Amino acid sequence: MKKTLTTTVPAALVALGLATAAQAEIRIGASVSSTGPAAFLGDPEAKTLEMMVEDLNAKGGINGEQVELVLYDDGGDANKARTFATRLIEDDEVQAIVGGSTTGTTMAILSVAEDAEIPFVSLAGAIDIIQPVKTFTFKTPHTDRMACQKIFTDMQARGFTKVGLISGTDGFGASMQAQCKDVVGDYGIEIVADETYDPKDADMTAQLTKIKNADGVQAVLNPGFGQGPAIVTRNYRQLGIELPLYQSHGVASDSFIELAGKDAAEGVRLPGTALLVAGLLPESDPQKPVVTEYKAAYEAKYNQPVSTFGGYAHDGLALVVDAITRAGSAEPAAIRDALEATSGLVGTTGIYTMSPEDHLGLDLSAFRMLEVKDGGWTIVE
Amino acid sequence: MSELLQFVFSGMTVGAVYALVALGFTIIFNASGVVNFAQGEFVMLGGMITVFAHASGLPLPLAALIAVAVTAAVGVALNRLAIEPARGAPVVSLIIITIGASIFIRGASQLVFDKQIHSFPAFSGDDPIHVLGATILTQSLWVIGGAIAIFVGLWLFFTKTLLGRAVLATSNNRLAAQLVGINTKFVMTLSFALSAAIGALGGVLVTPITLTSYDVGLALALKGFAAAMLGGMGNPKGAFVGGLLLGLLEALTAGYLSSQYKDAAAFIIILAVLFFMPQGLFGRKSTDRV
Numbered sequence: 104m105k106k107t108l109t110t111t112v113p114a115a116l117v118a119l120g121l122a123t124a125a126q127a128e129i130r131i132g133a134s135v136s137s138t139g140p141a142a143f144l145g146d147p148e149a150k151t152l153e154m155m156v157e158d159l160n161a162k163g164g165i166n167g168e169q170v171e172l173v174l175y176d177d178g179g180d181a182n183k184a185r186t187f188a189t190r191l192i193e194d195d196e197v198q199a200i201v202g203g204s205t206t207g208t209t210m211a212i213l214s215v216a217e218d219a220e221i222p223f224v225s226l227a228g229a230i231d232i233i234q235p236v237k238t239f240t241f242k243t244p245h246t247d248r249m250a251c252q253k254i255f256t257d258m259q260a261r262g263f264t265k266v267g268l269i270s271g272t273d274g275f276g277a278s279m280q281a282q283c284k285d286v287v288g289d290y291g292i293e294i295v296a297d298e299t300y301d302p303k304d305a306d307m308t309a310q311l312t313k314i315k316n317a318d319g320v321q322a323v324l325n326p327g328f329g330q331g332p333a334i335v336t337r338n339y340r341q342l343g344i345e346l347p348l349y350q351s352h353g354v355a356s357d358s359f360i361e362l363a364g365k366d367a368a369e370g371v372r373l374p375g376t377a378l379l380v381a382g383l384l385p386e387s388d389p390q391k392p393v394v395t396e397y398k399a400a401y402e403a404k405y406n407q408p409v410s411t412f413g414g415y416a417h418d419g420l421a422l423v424v425d426a427i428t429r430a431g432s433a434e435p436a437a438i439r440d441a442l443e444a445t446s447g448l449v450g451t452t453g454i455y456t457m458s459p460e461d462h463l464g465l466d467l468s469a470f471r472m473l474e475v476k477d478g479g480w481t482i483v484e
Numbered sequence: 485m486s487e488l489l490q491f492v493f494s495g496m497t498v499g500a501v502y503a504l505v506a507l508g509f510t511i512i513f514n515a516s517g518v519v520n521f522a523q524g525e526f527v528m529l530g531g532m533i534t535v536f537a538h539a540s541g542l543p544l545p546l547a548a549l550i551a552v553a554v555t556a557a558v559g560v561a562l563n564r565l566a567i568e569p570a571r572g573a574p575v576v577s578l579i580i581i582t583i584g585a586s587i588f589i590r591g592a593s594q595l596v597f598d599k600q601i602h603s604f605p606a607f608s609g610d611d612p613i614h615v616l617g618a619t620i621l622t623q624s625l626w627v628i629g630g631a632i633a634i635f636v637g638l639w640l641f642f643t644k645t646l647l648g649r650a651v652l653a654t655s656n657n658r659l660a661a662q663l664v665g666i667n668t669k670f671v672m673t674l675s676f677a678l679s680a681a682i683g684a685l686g687g688v689l690v691t692p693i694t695l696t697s698y699d700v701g702l703a704l705a706l707k708g709f710a711a712a713m714l715g716g717m718g719n720p721k722g723a724f725v726g727g728l729l730l731g732l733l734e735a736l737t738a739g740y741l742s743s744q745y746k747d748a749a750a751f752i753i754i755l756a757v758l759f760f761m762p763q764g765l766f767g768r769k770s771t772d773r774v
Contacts, residue, residue, distance in 0.1 A: 140699075142599055298743045303703035305501050305694040308494040308619075309738040312487055330601045330695040341612045341619050342490070362603055362695060364610060 128171045129164070129433045131156070131423060132197030134187040134212060135226070135416070136204040139178035144204040147413030148226055149174060151397075152201065154404055155420050165427050173197055177208050184208035188215040198433045199426075201419040203227050204412075206274075213240050222426075222439040224419040226412070229278065233462040239439055241462045243418040243452055244411075245376075245469050247275070247326070250352045251283035253374040253470040254324060255290040257483070261347070263321040267296035267314035269307065269335060271327035275353050276302070279326035295320050302331050308338045315344050322346050328353040333362035340367040347372065352470065355379050355411060365478035372483065374470035378414045378451045380480050394451050411452070418450030486617030491739035492732065493615075497624040499731020501694060503631040504686035505708025506715065506723035508679050510638060513718045515651045515675035518578045522562060522586040524705025525593075526680045529555045530687025531696035532593060535602040544604065548688040552681050558589070559680025560673055568672070586701065593698045606692040623692045630689045631724060634682055638720040651675055714754050716767025725765060730754070 133152050136145030156172040164170050173195045177184040184203065191197045192215065199222045203209030206229040213232065216223035217239050225232050225242040232242050258266060266287075270280035280299075287294055296317035298310035314323055323346055325335050332354045339348055348371050350359070355375035360368045377390040381398045384391040397417050401409045425448050426441035427433055445457040445464060453469025472483040505527055512520045530551045537547035566581050573581075607626055612619035641648040653661040654671045662668050687696065694700065707730065715726025730750055737749040757765065 298738075300738075300743060301747060303694075303700065304498070305690065306494045306497045306735070308497075309491050309735040310743045312490045312494075313739060313743075316487065330697070333601070333603075333695060334693075337610075341621060343619070358600065362601060366610065 132191035414451035495732035495735030503727025524701030526683025530684030555684035716764030722766035
């Protein structure tokens with residue numbers, strides 16, 4: 104119960120009466136999935152937003168005006184997300200919305216925000232959110248297509264032309280599998296084995312044996328999320344496969360190394376964000392100050408490690424704050440125009456430069472190719 | 485050859501996990517005719533409690549023992565608080581109560597523990613055993629051994645002990661069992677405690693292989709249920725064979741056909757078996773005297 108209280112009580116208080124007390128403020132709305140199946144996404148997102156707004160106000164707000172965050176927990180339910188988006192716009196009269204932890208909730212908020220012409224920065228992964236470009240919708244997380252491109256770039260550089268694919272059948276794995284197969288041709292790489300597993304499966308040695316015996320296979324890629332990739336990694340070592348193993352950004356966290364085991368994870372490569380390796384970044388890295396500051400603040404306040412997902416919320420709010428500052432106005436239309444003109448904004452996920460054709464604004468440099476060495480991460484590039 | 489052997493090893497590893505879960509269904513079903521859909525949650529609790537007790541510094545065997553004991557207590561509580569008050573209700577209602585209990589336990593453990601994925605070290609290290617070019621983890625042997633031990637134990641319990649026969653008698657006719665002096669209330673409590681303990685023990689054994697989190701129970705229960713149905717619900721031999729068979733079917737389909745059709749192929753065969761043998765492979769024919 105504690106978890107729901109901490110997230111919903113401030114939201115409820117704000118919604119009940121405080122909102123009307125200070126009409127002059129800048130009001131930013133958020134609907135994230137703090138509870139429910141997507142809580143691992145929404146919980147750090149909600150905490151990040153609360154922390155940042157508190158900090159922002161302590162520093163004097165935006166252009167001298169205090170900022171108010173109206174935060175709702177949609178529990179990962181698209182219907183609730185839709186209701187909250189409507190409430191944010193009609194009752195709370197917010198000027199911008201940050202949120203939508205999952206692609207499902209994002210799509211629900213998106214249609215409401217587009218109709219009401221309120222700028223919306225999504226925190227979900229799917230490429231469909233910004234392609235084709237919607238006037239008022241932006242997003243912060245890189246897409247799985249970009250992760251595929253990053254991995255294939257690295258494979259190409261190492262001279263691999265034939266790879267095996269073993270994907271989870273969950274939404275994340277299936278989507279990335281499709282995207283990877285779509286772009287693989289651009290890199291002169293051929294997929295010689297294409298296997299899948301159920302995310303709750305206990306053993307993938309059968310699939311891996313098939314991949315191992317595929318003709319000419321040089322490396323293996325595992326698009327997946329949760330415990331699947333950890334089990335794949337363990338089975339991979341169990342079978343004694345010597346080929347390089349690539350994992351996806353879905354498991355870019357310390358707990359992956361812990362679950363797969365230090366020995367089994369050794370040598371695994373995956374695309375991750377700067378936030379994961381904040382301490383390893385060279386001083387000259389433009390993202391270093393941003394990720395170090397966010398990581399330190401978050402870990403000090405909540406006493407738990409930062410996650411990439413909290414970083415998405417960090418960047419989402421930073422984009423909106425930056426847009427309002429530059430626009431010098433909190434009118435939704437002005438915020439939208441300023442968001443689209445974002446240039447060189449350094450976030451935890453990457454450096455954002457938006458344009459009328461690109462409402463994500465990240466390129467492949469947002470991903471760092473990481474390799475597990477001695478139970479920790481190292482940067483390959 | 486080594487390929488086939490690897491598929492068989494893979495199937496046996498997964499199959500033994502299914503068999504362990506399926507065995508847990510047996511006792512409660514035999515005592516009351518209820519398929520306990522919270523069985524997967526017992527497996528989850530066994531794994532999760534061990535993880536957290538081990539993380540707090542207890543040695544693994546002690547942590548496992550605590551997990552089994554606590555889960556057995558949860559089983560007894562489930563019987564006392566949810567099943568017993570609804571005793572007059574039809575079996576279908578009781579089954580629905582167990583579904584509710586499973587949702588409740590899942591939600592509670594999300595708050596008591598956390599939402600992360602956990603594991604603890606395998607009992608005899610992570611080095612696989614090599615046989616004719618194929619490999620199997622030592623933990624898989626623990627799981628297979630555990631499933632065999634529980635199977636033998638249950639078989640002896642139901643066929644050789646008075647208490648086991650009392651459980652069967654209670655299932656057959658509660659009133660008649662009471663009339664011949666069987667304490668049916670105690671039998672029900674015992675069967676929930678034993679089922680929960682078996683589930684928890686299964687959770688302890690499989691966690692180093694499958695990993696665990698608050699929501700693993702549902703998937704395990706479904707596969708275990710399928711295995712138990714295939715073998716014949718209520719029969720320990722059926723649960724054991726059904727589990728291994730289901731695991732082997734999945735692994736061989738993944739290996740020789742396609743991993744995309746792994747679950748589909750397994751369930752088509754289950755449906756085919758149940759079509760011709762509605763009681764499962766080893767199920768008792770029920771004869772009702774009119």
